[in-house]
Amino acid sequence: MVFYGAISKGCERCRKRKIRCDQRKPSCFKCEKLGTQCPGYRKLDQIVFRDETKRITRKIHQSEQSFSTLTPDTLPNYSRLPASSELTFGSTSFEWSLPPLDIYYPLSHSVDELGANFFFAKYTSNEAPFSGEYYDWLIQSYYSDCRVLRTAIEAVGMAGIANVSHTPHILSKSKIQYCKALNAMKRALDDPIDAISDTTFMAVILLGQFETVNFETWDRYEYWAAHVHGAMVLLELRGKEQFTRQRGGLLFVLIRSQILIACLHQHVCVPPALVRMTYSFQTSAIRREWQHRNFASPGSICGISFRIVNLMAAVKNGNVTDSVVIREIALQLDSDLMAWKAVVSQNWRYYTIDTSEATSGVEYFEGKRHVYPNLWVVEIWNSWRTLRILVNQIILQNEARTDGGNITAPSIIHQLSTDICISASSLKNTPRIVSLIRPLYAVALQEFNTSSLRCFAAEQLRWIGAEMGIRQASLLADTVFESILESTRNSAFRPRNLAIPLIPFF
Known part of the structure; x- marks a missing residue:
C-alpha cells in the first residue's frame, strides 16, 4: 500500500x-x-x-542494480579530521561504521518530497527561538543544492511516515535515502570549507535523529552515539566563529544536550572541548542578546548539568565512593538548581489552572494544566525538573541508613513528576512534544511515583510514538510497562538508566 x-x-x-x-x-x-x-x-x-504492488515490482526490477551499491559499508570517517583526543567518549572509539541495514527498494521519487513535508510538519516549528532567519534557512537549504542536508531531511521524514502509517516499503526507502546522506556526508567532509559549514553540521544532527526515529532495538544506541561523536568533532573544528551568528548558537544548543546524554550513558565526564565551547557561547554577544530577549536565563543551568554528569561518572567509575561526600555534593547541586529557579525572569513564570475535562483530544493530568508564556519555556522547565529528579535520586541512593529514611527527596521527585505530566498538555499536538520524551521516561521509571503517574507518563510516550512516528518513544513505553510489571514481581528489579538519546528540536 x-x-x-x-x-x-x-x-x-x-x-x-x-x-x-x-x-x-x-x-x-x-x-x-x-x-x-x-x-x-x-x-x-x-x-x-x-495498492500498487505491480508498479512497485516493476520499479524494483529497474532499480535493483542502481541501488545495490547503496550500503553503509563506505561511510564518513572522522578519524581523518584534525580533532583533539579529548573528544573521545570513554574507551570506545566511535567512527562512522554502521552495520548493514535491511533495505528493500524504493518507491517513486514523490515519496522523498512526502518525507520532507512530514519532517517540516512534525519535527520543526516556526516559533522562537527557532524561528525567523533560522527557520527560513532550514527550508531554503532543503530546496538548494545542498545534497547532504536534503537527503538527511528526507530520510528522517520518510522514516517517520513509515512508522505512523506502518508501511515497510517507505521505511526501506528511508534507509536508502539515509545511505545517500552518509555518502554525501563523506564528500562534504573531504572539503575543508564544507566540513565546518552549518548545513553539514545540521546534517550530522539529522543523521542522529534518523537513528532515534528508527530506534528499533536498544542495539541502535551506539549508532546514534557515533553521529553524536562526529558532531562533537565538528563542533570544535567550527570554533568560536560559530557563536558570532544566531544560527551557530542555535545549532550548538541542539547538539549540546545530545553530547551530555552520550556522556551520561557511557559514564564519562563532559569532554573538555565541550566545556571550552560552552564558555565561548556563554560569553558571546549572541547569548547576551538571548538574555535580553528572554530566550536565555540569567544563570546557567547548563553548568549545573555538567556537574551532575561529572558526579554520576565519578560515582559509576569508582572515583568517588564515600556516600557522605556524594550526598553532600548532590545536596549542593539541588540547592543550586533551586537558586536558579529563584532568579529566573518573571517572563518565564507559569501558573496552574483547573480544567474540568479534556478538549481537542488533549488529556489533562489530574484535571490541571500549566499556562506558560511560550513552548520554549515549557522545555526549559522540564529540563530543570528532570535534572532535579536525577539529583534527588542520587541523594536517596546515598542517604545515611541511620537517618530512618529520607522523606523529602521522594516527595520532591513526586511533585516534579506531577508537574512534568501536567505540562504534557501544553506540548500536545505540537512538534515540541518530542522534547518530553526523556522527562516522561524519567517520571515513568521512578519507583516512588504512584502507578497512575507512571502509567500516564508511559501512555504519553506511546502517543508520541504513534502520532509523531518516533520508534524510540514506543520502545521506551514498552520498557516502562515491563518495568512496572517486573517491579511488582521482583523488588530487586532495576530498569534501564535514564541515558537515552534525546531528539533535538529544529
Whole structure:
C-alpha cells in the first residue's frame, strides 16, 4: 500500500461545498446548523493508501542494480579530521561504521518530497527561538543544492511516515535515502570549507535523529552515539566563529544536550572541548542578546548539568565512593538548581489552572494544566525538573541508613513528576512534544511515583510514538510497562538508566 498524502477528513457535504468541517460526531456543526442529516465521514485508510504492488515490482526490477551499491559499508570517517583526543567518549572509539541495514527498494521519487513535508510538519516549528532567519534557512537549504542536508531531511521524514502509517516499503526507502546522506556526508567532509559549514553540521544532527526515529532495538544506541561523536568533532573544528551568528548558537544548543546524554550513558565526564565551547557561547554577544530577549536565563543551568554528569561518572567509575561526600555534593547541586529557579525572569513564570475535562483530544493530568508564556519555556522547565529528579535520586541512593529514611527527596521527585505530566498538555499536538520524551521516561521509571503517574507518563510516550512516528518513544513505553510489571514481581528489579538519546528540536 502506498501513502498518497493528507486528504480532507470532512463529511461529504462539507467537501462538496468546499468549506471547513469540524468533524464532530455523530454530526458536524455545519450539517446540524442546516438541519440536515450529516452524511458521515470516509474511511481514510482506504483512500490514503493504494495498492500498487505491480508498479512497485516493476520499479524494483529497474532499480535493483542502481541501488545495490547503496550500503553503509563506505561511510564518513572522522578519524581523518584534525580533532583533539579529548573528544573521545570513554574507551570506545566511535567512527562512522554502521552495520548493514535491511533495505528493500524504493518507491517513486514523490515519496522523498512526502518525507520532507512530514519532517517540516512534525519535527520543526516556526516559533522562537527557532524561528525567523533560522527557520527560513532550514527550508531554503532543503530546496538548494545542498545534497547532504536534503537527503538527511528526507530520510528522517520518510522514516517517520513509515512508522505512523506502518508501511515497510517507505521505511526501506528511508534507509536508502539515509545511505545517500552518509555518502554525501563523506564528500562534504573531504572539503575543508564544507566540513565546518552549518548545513553539514545540521546534517550530522539529522543523521542522529534518523537513528532515534528508527530506534528499533536498544542495539541502535551506539549508532546514534557515533553521529553524536562526529558532531562533537565538528563542533570544535567550527570554533568560536560559530557563536558570532544566531544560527551557530542555535545549532550548538541542539547538539549540546545530545553530547551530555552520550556522556551520561557511557559514564564519562563532559569532554573538555565541550566545556571550552560552552564558555565561548556563554560569553558571546549572541547569548547576551538571548538574555535580553528572554530566550536565555540569567544563570546557567547548563553548568549545573555538567556537574551532575561529572558526579554520576565519578560515582559509576569508582572515583568517588564515600556516600557522605556524594550526598553532600548532590545536596549542593539541588540547592543550586533551586537558586536558579529563584532568579529566573518573571517572563518565564507559569501558573496552574483547573480544567474540568479534556478538549481537542488533549488529556489533562489530574484535571490541571500549566499556562506558560511560550513552548520554549515549557522545555526549559522540564529540563530543570528532570535534572532535579536525577539529583534527588542520587541523594536517596546515598542517604545515611541511620537517618530512618529520607522523606523529602521522594516527595520532591513526586511533585516534579506531577508537574512534568501536567505540562504534557501544553506540548500536545505540537512538534515540541518530542522534547518530553526523556522527562516522561524519567517520571515513568521512578519507583516512588504512584502507578497512575507512571502509567500516564508511559501512555504519553506511546502517543508520541504513534502520532509523531518516533520508534524510540514506543520502545521506551514498552520498557516502562515491563518495568512496572517486573517491579511488582521482583523488588530487586532495576530498569534501564535514564541515558537515552534525546531528539533535538529544529
